[in-house]
Amino acid sequence: MVEKKSLADILSRLTYLPNRTPEMALTGEADLAFSEIASYRDGAISVGYYSGSSEWERHPAGDEIVMAIEGHTTLVLLIDGEQHRIVLRSGELVVVPQGCWHRFEESIHLKVLGITPQPSDHSLDFPDG
Template sequence: MAIVTVGRKSLADIVGRLVHLPNRTPEMAFDGIADQAFAEVAPYRYGAIAVGYYSGSSEWERHQAGDEIVMVLEGRTTVVVMVDGAAQRIELHAGELLVVPQNHWHRFEHSEHLKIMGITPQPSDHSLTLPAG
């Protein structure tokens, strides 16, 4: 029988240790420079619950194993989700959340002092440019 460990974590403490990344660019996803702006809160199912703190824009990403839940804790952002070949832009503010459907390319643009929590299935695909199809 497997041993299950149950514990609680302080989201405020974890987010409080993040270092603001003031000018995030899509390229930063591939160079490790943004590590202090992001932290894993806990593993969850086939992925993780994670937080980040930045301003700027992210690379394109998609999650083939399930939907991603993103919640804005502080700040604001615009999430661009590709739906049937068209970009849908959804502006999110503190206290709002969005479920990004499985296998849909998306990115975060024009984020301002964004503290965000994501429940993200893995694996994730990442791209600097929007992949065709």
């Protein structure tokens, strides 16, 4: 079934998370700041609203699309053992390559949309590769 959804309505229902930390991924403290909009292929289209930093993550089954809707962040990609920082501002997007470890840091009032394949791997520690 085809269903139209309002991104503005979904974003307005999110609870702003002012001090996101990587450890919150393990506790569920950040749950109200995120919402799945729809299933998509083998994953989902989701949004979040927060400031702070995330844990490391990667998606071995496919590329992830990340778009800053409002606010800004630094997306850190781990490529060949080196960290590459990309500043994302409102309206900008990045395609994170399949299997590439990445994280968000220094996010400020970030409303972010992600089209994320599953499964996802997460790590609090700096990944080995």
